[in-house]
Amino acid sequence: MTRKHSKYESGCPVAYALDIFGDRWGLLVIRDMAVKGARTYGELQNGWEGISTNILAQRLKQLEEAGILSKSKDPENGRSYIYALTQKGRDLAPVLADIALWSAKYNKAGHAMTGFSDKVRADRDGVITRIRAGKLP
Amino acid sequence: MTRKHSKYESGCPVAYALDIFGDRWGLLVIRDMAVKGARTYGELQNGWEGISTNILAQRLKQLEEAGILSKSKDPENGRSYIYALTQKGRDLAPVLADIALWSAKYNKAGHAMTGFSDKVRADRDGVITRIRAGKLP
DNA sequence: TTTGATAACTTGCATTTTGCAAGTTGATAG
DNA sequence: CTATCAACTTGCAAAATGCAAGTTATCAAA
Structure with a gap:
């Protein structure tokens, strides 16, 4: 996760992971996908906790950059994208x-x-x- | 954790846990205690990631209120307190x-x-x- | 074709959280 | 008594999150 507050960089495994999903929303987005099967921006937006639109967009981008999820065009709906957890995310x-x-x-x-x-x-x-x-x- | 940004309140177990340690530092404090055996404010302050003094103080208070850790006077040093993970924290x-x-x-x-x-x-x-x-x- | 609806964001601003660095207070040691 | 130390506290700055309105591209219906 590219936060301005510099990453922990301690080398500790827990710190490494928290650099990726140790924010307020990261793990909840992952949960929505893993547990509820959410796949689109709209489904994630309608999560149980009410994430803001800007935060969701930003989080999806960061999690994609971290290799936790992938984003692809929905072949059946030109307006929609499909987000899917990678193996790294599913792990x-x-x-x-x-x-x-x-x-x-x-x-x-x-x-x-x-x-x-x-x-x-x-x-x-x-x-x-x-x-x-x-x-x- | 008593954050102004209202707690998730969704009832989801992951959200419940993140309300307690889903901030930038909560789980790292717990790690310092569980993995490194840190017990005092000073030892936690000297953690691997460089937590700020005000944040550490605040986090310790919040984790104590959440029942994750306990705080007691150090009988051998009147200036010092001993923090210990509760069973809830160790779990x-x-x-x-x-x-x-x-x-x-x-x-x-x-x-x-x-x-x-x-x-x-x-x-x-x-x-x-x-x-x-x-x-x- | 046009119009309206929709999916996925974006934007501007407000609030909250975290970070920095200096400071305070009570206890201990010499 | 003075100096040092442990545990914070304080004031302010920077960053993250929240709110709500807005924008753009795509789709569906008329």
Whole structure:
């Protein structure tokens, strides 16, 4: 991620990853694609958290530059683009899965969604394998 | 995390977690404690990435409020406090481990640290168990 | 063909977060 | 007592995010 605040550059693996998706929206965009199957700008715009249009556009560009996702023209609709996670992006499945497990354990809110975390709890390896294969969890 | 930009509130587990550590520094503070064994403000201040003093103070307070870490007076040094990850914080070990593995696979920088990710690659469960038990990986 | 709708952004400005660097306060050591 | 240290705090600047209106290219219908 090309932030003005210089990248961490510490060489630590956690820092390296956070340089790519350690902002407010990066991992949520990736989640929308991996877990919900979002593929277009409009679908991502209609995500659960209400990302701003300028931030979404910027994030998509940065994640594309980081090799996390790819952007191609939609052959069936000249106005639309298709965004897809690359293998590099899909390989973040274990991170998403374990974050969901952690949250399921500690989030006491009554309105918490449990679909994804329930699936992970039931079959963590299966969920990860499917996301890595480009399928829904 | 009490950010003015309203919390996501979507109910999604990933969003719940990012509300707590989805800022620029949260997960790095947690890493410093889990992976390096940092326990004092000074040790955290001397982290690999150069966090600002005001941000560190603020983050420690927020993470304490979120139940990720605890703060207690150092009985041997009246000027110092000891910060320790709670079980809730230590339960983020799988997330840290997965991030490290992912980065080891995709970070091509020659100066990348490989200690933690090598340990995870060799024995992911062992690393997670040790961190969860409050030990170093 | 024209008109209206739509997808994907872009733009201008406001608010919030992070960064820099100096400063303060309480505790310790000599 | 003075000097040093640990843990912040403070004031301001820079960067990131949010809001809401706007623009452009493409598609669909009349």
